[in-house]
Amino acid sequence: DAGVTQSPTHLIKTRGQQVTLRCSPKSGHDTVSWYQQALGQGPQFIFQYYEEEERQRGNFPDRFSGHQFPNYSSELNVNALWLGDSALYLCASSFDPDTQYFGPGTRLTVL
């Protein structure tokens, strides 16, 4: 049973560019959450998708947007990248009301 998968593994962008990160949830999971983890910090909640709708959002600007597809996979889009967006972006999926399972993350570097 495959766990949560994310692509790409690593990504390098320059300031002002746009990026799209992808996540496939664990089999049977219908809820996807995205987190940003800066180096040496705990993950910070960006938003959560359920039934293709954004259900919750953290304290992130509108430059961060997302989408969930009918097969429950999800994308995270970040526009107008700046240096501070460099981080590990984590996707977590869930079906139970509590347990969230994380993927390996996408390491984004903005130059």
Added chain:
Amino acid sequence: QQQVKQSPQSLIVQKGGISIINCAYENTAFDYFPWYQQFPGKGPALLIAIRPDVSEKKEGRFTISFNKSAKQFSLHIMDSQPGDSATYFCAASTLPASKLTFGTGTRLQVTL
């Protein structure tokens, strides 16, 4: 506003010893408290979790102690092993499946 405070920032324990990591929260609406283990270059992996209707939960060498009145909870790792060397994060959320608020992490090193 940091809603979950975690200490210590780093911890060195000898093999076979007990590792203890503490967390304190502010939001009394939190009702789910998981601990995650993260190895370098990997995503966080769920280790153990507790809900506030119990004061302690044990799974193998890992135990969560929960003090609702003090708004504190802790992770105890018994018989610590070098393979336990990782960063540990406490977290909190409201059910169901709400956003997780993480602590700042504790880097644990278990020496031989």
